[in-house]
Amino acid sequence: MKKLLMTTTALIALGGVTSALADLSISGNARWTYTTWTDKTLDDAGSGANNTSMGEVLQLWFNADETADSGMTYGAAARLRQVKDGFDRNWIYVGDDWGKVSLGRQFSPFTTGSLGANWRGTISGVQPGVGDVTGNAGLITTSWVNPSGTAPKFIYNSPNIAGITLGFSMADGGTKVATADDGTKSGGKADSTAMRVNYSTDIMDGTGLTLGYATETTKAVDGAADSAKTDHSEVGAAVTSGDLTASVIQLGKSQKPNVGATTSDQKATELEVAYAMSDALTVNVIMLNSKENKGTKKGDKFSSTELGAKYTIAPGLTANLIYTKASHTPNMGAKNTGNSTQLQMRVNF
Known part of the structure; x- marks a missing residue:
């Protein structure tokens, strides 16, 4: 990705703007998407949805980096x-x-x-859903899992020690508990704690293996009976050999409210196989299956298959095409199926 580097001297030349950091880099991407989808809800009315949509995303990254005389690195980053x-x-x-x-x-x-495949973003990052199919299930429908989002955090990542890297974070869940006139309590202490350990090694010449395990727990809101403690987990492996990448992970998600028994305990398995057919063309397939094992939706199932292709038209310019087919089978009622096709044009700069 091409970056624009501006030194302190250049910043001063702009008219009195100063920076303590020597290097500021600006990068980003712009995306345009066209998506068509259809789903079929086999209920009494035989209803479903068919539609098309267009969308766009623009994001800019600002990174300021410096190295002290001692060798310590420091800086800041922001995404617009x-x-x-x-x-x-x-x-x-x-x-x-x-x-x-x-x-x-x-x-x-x-x-x-x-x-997970959707964090790796072989084709275009998070791949599209299929209308109501992914919305109705309440199940794990993607490996893009971000429990604490962009909540303010303290994060520690270790150096690579014999192929092992460790990560730990604590996220702030909000302010202290507030009690309304009717006695209802809200807010406070729904903090999140996460940890991850990954191990990478070469298992033969030109073939790399990565193993990973991670958990993240978000506390329930103090005093709110319907608020739940949520636990996420991921365990998996990824292999890269030349132009071929393959990965398999198992995701878990469980919820236990302040009052009552566990309301959800889900498991999902995802497999991705990707292959760079040439310098310009990469293709992949992603298969995901998930199931609810507890609560009122015990027995619900979700499955999807995604086929993708990314073609590099010119440096920094790609065209991505993704076809997704998915189904949701509830523990009560009829099966819902659907499919989606998305075209994406992307410019990285």
């Missing part, structure tokens, strides 16, 4: 995203031989170290 109405991620960092600490609005190690 058009669809989020402003800067949705921003943090400062300090790093050295002992690892790296990040402070601010950034994803937890559970997400940033994921071995």
